Amino acid sequence: MHLAVALDGAGWHPAAWRSRAGDLFSAGYWLDLVLEAERGHLDFVTIEDGLGLQTARFHRPDDRTDQVRGRLDAALVAAFVAPLTTHIGLVPTTDVTHTEPFHVATGIATLDHASNGRAGWRPQIASRAADASHFGRRTTPQLTDTDVLDPESIARRMRPLFAEAVDVVEVVRRLWDSWADDAEIRDVATGRFIDADRVRHIDFVGEHFSVKGPAITPRPPQGQPVVASLAHASTPFEFAAACSDVVFLTPHDGAGISRILAQVDDAVARFGRPLLRFADLVVFLDDTPGRKARLDALSGTEFTSDAAVFAGTPAALADLLVSWHAEGLDGFRLRPGALPHDLHAITRAVVPELQRRGAFRTSYDATTLRGHLRLPRPDRRLPI
Amino acid sequence: MSAPGKKQVHLAAQLPGIHNVTVWSDPRSESQIAIDSFVRLARTAERGKFDFFFLAEGLRLREHKGRVYELDVVGRPDNLTVLAALAAVTSRLGLAATVNATFNEPYEVARRLSTLDHLSGGRAAWNVVTSYDAFTGENFRRGGFLAEADRYDRAAEFLQVARLLWDSWSDGDVLAEGSEFVRAGVGQFVHSGRHFNISGRFTTPRGPQGRPVIIQSGESEVGREFAAAEADVIFSKYDRPADARPFYRDVKARLARHGRAEASLKIIPTATVVIADTDAEAAAYSAEISRGQVSPQTAIAHLEAIWGRDLSSYDPDGPLPEIDPEPESLVLKGHSTFRKGRAETAAKWRALAAERGLSIRELVIEVHGGHTFVGSPRTVADAIDHFVQTDGADGFVFVPHLTPGGLDDLVDRVVPLLQEKGVFRGDYSGTTLRDHLGLEAL
Numbered sequence: 056m057h058l059a060v061a062l063d064g065a066g067w068h069p070a071a072w073r074s075r076a077g078d079l080f081s082a083g084y085w086l087d088l089v090l091e092a093e094r095g096h097l098d099f100v101t102i103e104d105g106l107g108l109q110t111a112r113f114h115r116p117d118d119r120t121d122q123v124r125g126r127l128d129a130a131l132v133a134a135f136v137a138p139l140t141t142h143i144g145l146v147p148t149t150d151v152t153h154t155e156p157f158h159v160a161t162g163i164a165t166l167d168h169a170s171n172g173r174a175g176w177r178p179q180i181a182s183r184a185a186d187a188s189h190f191g192r193r194t195t196p197q198l199t200d201t202d203v204l205d206p207e208s209i210a211r212r213m214r215p216l217f218a219e220a221v222d223v224v225e226v227v228r229r230l231w232d233s234w235a236d237d238a239e240i241r242d243v244a245t246g247r248f249i250d251a252d253r254v255r256h257i258d259f260v261g262e263h264f265s266v267k268g269p270a271i272t273p274r275p276p277q278g279q280p281v282v283a284s285l286a287h288a289s290t291p292f293e294f295a296a297a298c299s300d301v302v303f304l305t306p307h308d309g310a311g312i313s314r315i316l317a318q319v320d321d322a323v324a325r326f327g328r329p330l331l332r333f334a335d336l337v338v339f340l341d342d343t344p345g346r347k348a349r350l351d352a353l354s355g356t357e358f359t360s361d362a363a364v365f366a367g368t369p370a371a372l373a374d375l376l377v378s379w380h381a382e383g384l385d386g387f388r389l390r391p392g393a394l395p396h397d398l399h400a401i402t403r404a405v406v407p408e409l410q411r412r413g414a415f416r417t418s419y420d421a422t423t424l425r426g427h428l429r430l431p432r433p434d435r436r437l438p439i
Numbered sequence: 440m441s442a443p444g445k446k447q448v449h450l451a452a453q454l455p456g457i458h459n460v461t462v463w464s465d466p467r468s469e470s471q472i473a474i475d476s477f478v479r480l481a482r483t484a485e486r487g488k489f490d491f492f493f494l495a496e497g498l499r500l501r502e503h504k505g506r507v508y509e510l511d512v513v514g515r516p517d518n519l520t521v522l523a524a525l526a527a528v529t530s531r532l533g534l535a536a537t538v539n540a541t542f543n544e545p546y547e548v549a550r551r552l553s554t555l556d557h558l559s560g561g562r563a564a565w566n567v568v569t570s571y572d573a574f575t576g577e578n579f580r581r582g583g584f585l586a587e588a589d590r591y592d593r594a595a596e597f598l599q600v601a602r603l604l605w606d607s608w609s610d611g612d613v614l615a616e617g618s619e620f621v622r623a624g625v626g627q628f629v630h631s632g633r634h635f636n637i638s639g640r641f642t643t644p645r646g647p648q649g650r651p652v653i654i655q656s657g658e659s660e661v662g663r664e665f666a667a668a669e670a671d672v673i674f675s676k677y678d679r680p681a682d683a684r685p686f687y688r689d690v691k692a693r694l695a696r697h698g699r700a701e702a703s704l705k706i707i708p709t710a711t712v713v714i715a716d717t718d719a720e721a722a723a724y725s726a727e728i729s730r731g732q733v734s735p736q737t738a739i740a741h742l743e744a745i746w747g748r749d750l751s752s753y754d755p756d757g758p759l760p761e762i763d764p765e766p767e768s769l770v771l772k773g774h775s776t777f778r779k780g781r782a783e784t785a786a787k788w789r790a791l792a793a794e795r796g797l798s799i800r801e802l803v804i805e806v807h808g809g810h811t812f813v814g815s816p817r818t819v820a821d822a823i824d825h826f827v828q829t830d831g832a833d834g835f836v837f838v839p840h841l842t843p844g845g846l847d848d849l850v851d852r853v854v855p856l857l858q859e860k861g862v863f864r865g866d867y868s869g870t871t872l873r874d875h876l877g878l879e880a881l
Contacts, residue, residue: 134523246736267577
């Protein structure tokens with residue numbers, strides 16, 4: 056199975072920072088986490104981001120001061136750790152609603168160069184309408200208090216942003232393919248550094264924007280860095296099928312897995328190509344119970360999540376992962392409840408347990424993220 | 440030890456990737472995009488105790504006669520992404536990114552620069568540039584372009600907004616104690632102006648420098664005034680003392696009107712250097728490099744850029760064309776050097792070629808292929824020192840002609856002489872770029 060870790064702030068529990076995670080805005084904090092994940096031979100880490108301050112509510116800002124607020128740019132954090140790591144995949148989140156597709160393509164291509172082929176990208180729509188005022192160039196749909204109770208309602212309201220995001224990913228992928236791998240020729244006889252015939256305009260014209268191309272950055276080492284997206288409902292399933300290589304799903308039990316996978320399969324049949332299907336799980340790992348309850352007491356409410364929440368021993372989590380894997384999932388993205396504690400438990404207890412069962416690699420056998428995921432390096436796709 | 444009464448020299452290095460400075464045909468010339476090349480250059484600059492490492496930007500590949508221009512090195516990274524990686528493998532070197540104020544938004548640029556400042560422990564700088572052409576605009580949602588006057592207007596407001604965002608968190612707003620992670624209301628901002636109407640909350644706590652170092656380039660009246668009002672460093676193209684001194688005097692004189700001390704703005708021209716054991720050997724090496732920088736094909740392409748015509752049938756080793764330039768047509772798109780005053784340039788080139796009896800290639804070498812400092816290590820060190828002490832500059836940003844080994848001679852052979860003279864630091868005395876540049880902490 057494939058195993059990834061989702062890094063965000065002090066961990067996914069809102070009171071996690073109170074267990075002294077460290078200085079969340081220092082380079083060393085992030086480096087230590089990613090090095091730890093690499094010691095566990097994980098496929099990749101994701102790094103959350105957003106173009107607005109965190110909030111406890113999905114759809115509106117809040118004024119709370121008792122939870123982590125503030126973050127660094129995820130793609131730059133990934134770039135910082137790139138030269139100090141050697142194998143692990145680096146998958147930052149970027150906004151695709153307010154950013155320029157051209158800049159996003161350049162940034163992720165550069166991360167792939169800086170990591171020698173370990174970049175991924177998680178495109179994310181701006182589902183919080185307040186973020187639009189940070190840019191002042193457009194408005195985006197405002198979710199209501201009723202909408203947020205149901206993933207399908209959220210998806211319906213966000214449908215225009217998903218449609219636009221499909222165009223963004225298309226532009227980014229075309230830019231990554233706009234240079235041939237062998238565009239640089241250094242031909243002294245003709246004085247040419249590159250062959251212009253091997254670098255193409257992308258000439259993308261869409262409903263929302265147009266991009267001429269080509270990229271300013273040569274084709275990334277992986278050809279196409281790995282695209283991953285999180286999906287809870289039909290529209291995001293379709294987005295994943297059309298755009299992604301990896302989808303993060305949120306089943307809450309064994310029955311949920313087969314229902315969600317059927318929906319994903321249906322979207323793939325209609326829109327796309329094969330996808331690696333990961334389940335997200337928030338994990339609190341201890342040999343004795345009670346830590347999650349203590350964190351809940353500190354934050355004043357019981358922690359719940361869009362993803363299933365697991366609190367138990369590393370061996371019990373290994374049992375669960377093995378049984379969910381058998382249901383047809385390709386891998387898991389574990390969201391540590393508190394950092395670095397739950398990350399250490401993953402790499403030092405869960406991983407060895409899975410290795411004992413022959414369910415997880417004991418060393419890396421590839422140096423690129425595509426290699427870890429068994430995705431072949433794609434040929435350059437040329438516009439028709 | 441610093442020499443009493445003498446100005447300290449500031450040194451920076453730029454990875455090229457634009458124009459024809461990089462001699463890619465040299466067998467020692469390695470990848471322009473591999474991270475190892477950037478790491479090697481940055482580490483060399485840090486070994487030489489340079490103030491900072493600088494990356495230029497170009498958001499559209501240049502095109503020549505409708506095709507991507509083939510003759511120069513091409514292909515560059517996202518600046519801030521590479522500099523974040525370099526922050527991990529250096530510890531003192533300043534990291535300066537060119538980021539366009541026309542095809543970006545302040546919220547995103549401010550948070551990315553602030554992130555680099557956090558990741559590097561206070562070493563981030565921003566070279567604020569604007570874009571002049573719709574050609575580049577074709578790569579962006581925003582599209583189009585701004586009239587010349589509006590470019591600086593937008594850039595000035597952009598910078599004002601970025602400052603507002605950087606100042607929206609104060610030092611100490613992250614508490615992480617008891618039940619309080621942050622102070623109430625952190626990151627709140629409101630701005631309404633001609634180019635930006637934005638409000639909300641900024642995501643990134645104040646960086647170690649408070650705000651990154653601001654760099655500006657441009658020699659126009661409005662550019663000088665912008666720099667005098669806003670910048671910590673100004674890049675200039677004046678690498679000859681005769682042009683550099685009037686510019687230096689003019690810009691420094693403007694500072695008092697903005698309530699600033701002269702030392703608060705460093706003037707740093709772009710420069711090239713060729714070093715060999717003796718002056719004569721260096722002169723010969725310089726000529727060889729110039730021939731590498733101006734290949735026969737490059738000579739014709741530069742001529743075409745000025746003439747606005749296809750001149751591919753002309754012999755680069757023969758005389759200039761008899762036919763006149765077509766001032767309205769643009770053969771080379773996206774190259775700022777060839778944008779303005781082409782009829783005037785053509786007349787100057789003809790006169791120069793006639794006076795000295797130069798072929799096309801010799802002429803282009805003469806006008807585009809020269810080097811700022813050429814000589815033995817001693818000659819170069821003396822010239823750099825003299826240039827600075829006579830108020831032509833506060834230092835230089837050196838553009839090497841080879842990637843990644845092009846800084847080695849400068850660092851290994853000239854820097855020690857500047858240190859001996861007491862005009863360049865023997866080691867870093869501070870940790871932030873503001874420290875290196877002698878700027879007051881914010």
